[in-house]
Amino acid sequence: MDFFYSYIALAEIYVLLGLSTNLLVGIVGIFSVSQAAIFGVGAYVVAYLLMNTAVPFLPALLAAAALCVALNILVTLPSLRVSGDYFVVTSFGIQLLATAIFTNWTAGTGGAAGLPGVPAPLIFGQELIEPGAFLGLATAGMALGCLGFWLIMRAPFGRLLRAIREDELAVAALGKSVLRAKVSAAALAGAFAGTAGGLYATFLSFIDPSSFDLDASILLLAMVVVGGARTLAGSIIGPFVLLALPQALALIDLPTSVAAAARQLIYGVLLIVFMLFRPQGLLGEKL
Template sequence: MSRRLVGTIAPVLAVMVVLALPLVTTDRYLFKVLTFVGLNLIVVAGLALLFGYAGQISLGHAAFFGIGAYTVGYLTADGAVPWLIATLAATVLAALVGFTLALPMLRLKGHYLGMATLGFSEIMTVLFVEARGITGGNDGLRGIPYPVLGPFKIATPGGVYLLVWITAIIVLVLAGNLVRTRPGRALRALHGAELGAQACGIDTGRLRVQVFALSAGLAGLAGALYASSVGYVSPTTFSLEFSVLLVAMIVLGGTGSIAGPVAACVGLTLLPYVDALIPGLPREAVSFLQDWEADIAGIVMILVLLFAPGGVAGLIRSMTRAGDSR
């Protein structure tokens, strides 16, 4: 009973803190850092469904993020297309590319699916550099305008922060609800017992394409918001490293959970910015954390896989179960 109470109150509290933050601080740097957290959360929501629930790995989600970012950059650069329409277009385009990619990958699983998405990611990285007419090549696109919603121009870091986080919260709530509904149950059934899922009358192929397209669309949405938040896009942002970091968030957070990956996403995204967030930290510790960021993430991931395969969510689950003393 208490567990359910915590499960209801904790997210509400978190949302209140997120929304109240602009009232207590005007720290521009803090807003920028937290905006990155919010953007990653949107991608992680989709990946948690795809990888955490349906068991389909993707090492190419940075590319969908990039598709979203470049689409918005290209469409809104000279104010040609309104921000909202460009953002929707970016989301739909990323989802469509995801759908098209998922169709031939239907038969692939595990490592092979990982390799195929990796290949896609590499192709897109080259495309982002070489399609200069659209992407601006190595220089990327600059001067992407701030989001404009009707008469309101969202041109402050605090405003962008709120826009991104409200979007992230909506996406997370929808994802959390989805896994409890009929299609969400089918999604979880896909993981591990595909034959059983087929025997239950679940069209597993269609479901896999749908969830891949959905997660690609969410990555595209995050990329679109990124482009108009930051104001420029360059190809290095959408590298394999980012894709791997996203997968690491799901692994650390725990599969079959939304809350776990959310916690891991917040932690891993903030790691490079510890110096600004915890002011008292000694200089050596900060430089160590920043220099070894990728290594720390890697070692933590190995430790999690070895000793706590359920991730953060699994640890919390076993702790509360022990606490319930059932």
């Protein structure tokens, strides 16, 4: 049963990341390939605060989210100067930079060895160690994220963001601030990713740079592509489908070295197949 709970809790954390990526890439059209870096910062900040200070879980999570808001605004700002394809290159740079820091800043992140022993979240005196107990927290986090995403998509702000994706210049000509809208979207995406990071670190109790590298960013993009862009349903189903794959592979008893490669292979094939034959994903719109 724990195996199943773990899968659900992890998928719920990735739904928050899916929402974050969908907001930037799908809705606003800022093609970020560095969302895993922001996710990582959230994870490391919560891990560091819980392991080295007396800050309780929820304030630590809040601090991580706040920092990720600021950071995501900063890394998204280049999209105001360099548009479309050019921003992807900038974003690659940001992701590589983040991975280098995660791997080499041993004092803060534990370097390549990572940070073991991140304490489980303590909420209202309850220590959420078992996957079943943690599931409640992950579900609450996902539900809040989904509610926020849904409210935004049906509000004028959501419409403005969709318009910006189509034609920034036309939006500016209508007297709207493209800058303010993009910064707001980046802030929101940062809050989602940072929160997801904090949940991830405390759920797994061990983090290392491999969870927050370029492969991880591409996995997030794959979740949006497979689930479908710009819809809540797409953001939810993408992570659940893609994270079910490694679980399914674990059932057919492959050697671990083969399983990891097989997973990457399947993700790659899925990206190609969906882009070619179903660009709208399972439950979304065309990216």
